[in-house]
Amino acid sequence: MNVTFQSNSKSTPMAACRIWIIRExxxxxxxxxxxxxxEWFQANAGAIANDPENPELVNELDQRVRLxxxxxxxxxxxxxxxxxQLVVSPDCQEDFRELAxxxxxxxxxxxxxxxxxxxxxxEWDYKFELARExxxxxxxxxxxxWTFVLLRYPxxxxxxxxxxxxxxxxxxDQRQQAGAIVLENVLGEDIFMDYVDEFEVLNELGPRFVxxxxxxxxxxxxVMGTTQG
Numbered sequence: 001m002n003v004t005f006q007s008n009s010k011s012t013p014m015a016a017c018r019i020w021i022i023r024e025x026x027x028x029x030x031x032x033x034x035x036x037x038x039e040w041f042q043a044n045a046g047a048i049a050n051d052p053e054n055p056e057l058v059n060e061l062d063q064r065v066r067l068x069x070x071x072x073x074x075x076x077x078x079x080x081x082x083x084x085q086l087v088v089s090p091d092c093q094e095d096f097r098e099l100a101x102x103x104x105x106x107x108x109x110x111x112x113x114x115x116x117x118x119x120x121x122x123e124w125d126y127k128f129e130l131a132r133e134x135x136x137x138x139x140x141x142x143x144x145x146w147t148f149v150l151l152r153y154p155x156x157x158x159x160x161x162x163x164x165x166x167x168x169x170x171x172x173d174q175r176q177q178a179g180a181i182v183l184e185n186v187l188g189e190d191i192f193m194d195y196v197d198e199f200e201v202l203n204e205l206g207p208r209f210v211x212x213x214x215x216x217x218x219x220x221x222x223v224m225g226t227t228q229g
Contacts, residue, residue, distance in 0.1 A: 072090065083113075121220060149209045162183075162202065167203065
């Protein structure tokens, strides 16, 4: 096989060759890890579907996803067109979106499973829990009464203001975490990453925003309408 390299004055053809070989080795190792992951998942897909909370299977799945990259996360839930879905997620990190997509592109075809490289919008009750920073207790949050305002600035930055309830006892970091959970669950991870540049969780909206306030349940349609319009 003939390989042509282009190099600047600071590198030699031999140095370029070494870089190419190193990259190729890393790529082959990653492909091997991805192949091994799906071989394991295919062998255990039935057991996971029968008992998705099995601690041994959950722990093994977690470890195998981390072997692909420690930054990747995963979740299992009801599918859209099949009984179950597995998401291999970049955890809202742009640098790992391509890896997540490569992993899912190699997924086998399974009768009961569908696969996604990003967390999908959820049909949910808007209730979730956050772990407190100081102890093992959790705080329950019901975002069903939250509202939002969409903003777009002249420089193209898109911001969402969230008016939240039940946030008086949590820290600023937890408030941001709660906002991210709501946005990710309502919009799905891809739309969240692609169309939301900034967001803020507030106890009250300023007077000039009150007329634009909308129920959180309409957020996805509003964001999609804004991006298409």
